[in-house]
Amino acid sequence: MNDFDTKERIAAQLLAVRDRSLTYTEADDDLLLRQHSPLMSPLVWDLAHVGNYEELWVLREAAGITPLRPEIDDIYDAFKTPRKDRPTLPFMGPVEARRYIEGVRGRVLDVLDTIDLDDPAPLHRDGFVFGLVIQHEHQHDETMLATWQLSGQPGLVRDGDLPQGRDRGPEEVYIPAGPFQMGTTTLPWAYDNERPGHRVDLPAYWIDRLPVGNRAYAAFIEGGGYDDPRWWTPEGWQWRRGTDSTAPLFWTRDGDTWWRTRFGRAEPVPMDEPVQHVCWYEADAYARWAGKRLPTEAEWEKACGWDPKEQRARRYPWGEQEPGPDLANLGHRAARPAPLGAYPAGAGAYGVEQMIGDVWEWTGSWFHPYPGFRSFPYKEYSEVFFGQEYRVLRGGSWAADPAAVRTTFRNWDYPIRRQIFTGFRCARSERD
Template identity: 55%
Template sequence: MERARARTLALTACLDAAELAAQHSPLMSPLMWDMAHIANQEDIWLLRQAGGRPALRGELDPLYDAFRHPRADRPQLPLLDPDAARGYLAQVRAQALEVLATAPAGGDPLFEGGFVFGMVAQHEQQHDETMLATHQLRRGPAVLDAPPPSPPGGRDVPSAVDGMNGVDGADGVLVPAGPFTMGTSADPWALDNERPAHTVDVPAFWLDPVPVSNAAYQEFIADGGYAEPRWWTAAGWEHRRRAGLEAPQFWHRDGGRWLRRRFGVTEEVPPEEPVLHVCWYEADAYARWAGRRLPSEAEWEKAARHDPATGRTLRNPWGAADAGPHEANLGQRHLRPAPVGSYPAGSAPCGARQLLGDVWEWTASDFTGYPGFRAFPYREYSEVFFGPGHKVLRGGSFGSDEVACRATFRNWDLPVRRQIFAGFRTARDARPAEAV
């Protein structure tokens, strides 16, 4: 909770009141709305629900209800100004720490394993990543800074033709056929859509060992990928045409070079990094062009968690421990993805790298509940989004915090969204002779 709050304040202290009140994109809220919304959720769940205390600012509930007011409409609301929002954050947190000091260890599902406190910490970090995306959309000089990731060392940048973006062979890594345990019933801070654990039998498949790189994606562009309808679904082609998509968001041509805007800095697109800011339709079109497909959500999770040598299902690709700086690029330690092939210490048993951190990865799957799903502690967290309208993303990004990123964690968004820190990797079915 302290780490999340420090990040919230850092993301807002670097801008003046006018910038915090501005709407930098109709897809995003003003940053001062996010600040007060974070405080309001903590007021509701920690002070009232967990602590049994009266509302600190109950009159603000309708104003900061995310379902009542679409993001595009929020600048017209009578929002708390930045100083008042900071004051609300501080007032709520002081009482929340008192509740934390006296909270029972169990008895109520909200307290089991400290769930409600973990839920609130994850909620704040998720909004911090949303605020980081708002910073990327913001026009103006750079106000954020972080060191670059370390290079992986000793690997060439994979191309689309050389191994279909793989680094260990023409088809990537083979994930063997068989059942594995998907989801969790044991992780105390897992959210409702990650539950319950259930067995899924997955046929053998090949998976890119790293996310698709900028170099590989540029080959798709150079080969006319955005001009060829056969690589796109009907809905994807219509969106590409209507939205005028020609490259990932924030890219533009300068002579023979591709440049990108990244948090207020214009720079040449680094060929070795995972491609970023592509929508589901773009990811799907690239995969078709490459003779591949996007992995299903079950395939992605099996690759990340299943250890064929022991038959065990791991919490994270490397084991039970949380992600640290040697396993994954998380926590806004860097303001960019690491080069493909980085973080060998975070490799999954199948050999795939960077399954957690760097970029959210689009999957082929619609967002639905698992068998036996039960909404908890409220339907609006997950259930209202179930259906074919939202696609699942997995793995987190450089802007995700480790508390809200694990191999069972599920994100979802509309297939047209590009402002999120999303990329992808591709897969293909294993032929019978390859699967043995």
């Protein structure tokens, strides 16, 4: 792809993500300014934050342009003020925020016109800095959707068409022992925590062909899973008792029927969809109850992206082709997971399905750096989160955009989080 084509693609992605952000903030000022949960920022804070981030990295760092609004940097620094305290900040109102991000974007497009994408400077090369801000904005758009879901407000349901599910195929897939390459050294827009690519040698294991579904999870509930401490870690049982949780977030029961609230709409829980809005502790307890465990991050990535015949890693489970509606449920086509078994064409080389899209999948791993890790372009993206505090999630959800999803992409969160669009699948060792 030549320089012009690359710039055209980047410009199109900048336009698409901004249209998405503006769509999610088309609402009354009161709804945008209000904090709907201490777990989330006011929606208008997210809107101005993506503009401030874009100004910082494209205009200031990559292009050397004098700051437009340096006085707002502390307000929109995600590390200076916790989400629960952001309503106290003097952040911009909706009209000012839209005007600010529009001004930033105009200058960013001017920079795109003149920048040399073959420049070896790390921010310039292959348009990395534009990939950084595009992915960052899409990630905040997904956060905005989680805020909308917590608010209980209608308007973003989107009942788009999704493929029908199917129940044909094995429950589990066997992954033979052997090495594979984890992470990447070559994908141009990959984050620092995905690098460098390195060899990992795994023993054989089994992994669920599909994510755990609502029907299976309901059986765990009805089998007393939330009432039996045998299935929970000590920390998980403490969380379960402290929150009095007895089902996934947004689930309620009426007689024999489970209901969920989805963007302000009450509806019966579709039993053929992957379960979502469960925290790590719930996922781990289910896996123990089922006689299994959560896959490690390495096991998940090998099953997702490794091609044993070609002995190479794929960008997506099915290969290098960009995600389409027949391959994965991404990009908010519909505001829900697709039915189980809906994407046989999106399976990986081993035959594991629906690893990209639908729900973020909890793994059994803590968020740690890869061997040879180097922070870039700033420590606060990954490095400050390493340790035994955050669990790794993989795969992306229905709310994630294809620009921010690949087999190597790593997400992470506290094990108590379930307002995000999270689910899981199980694994077990060969000897189990």
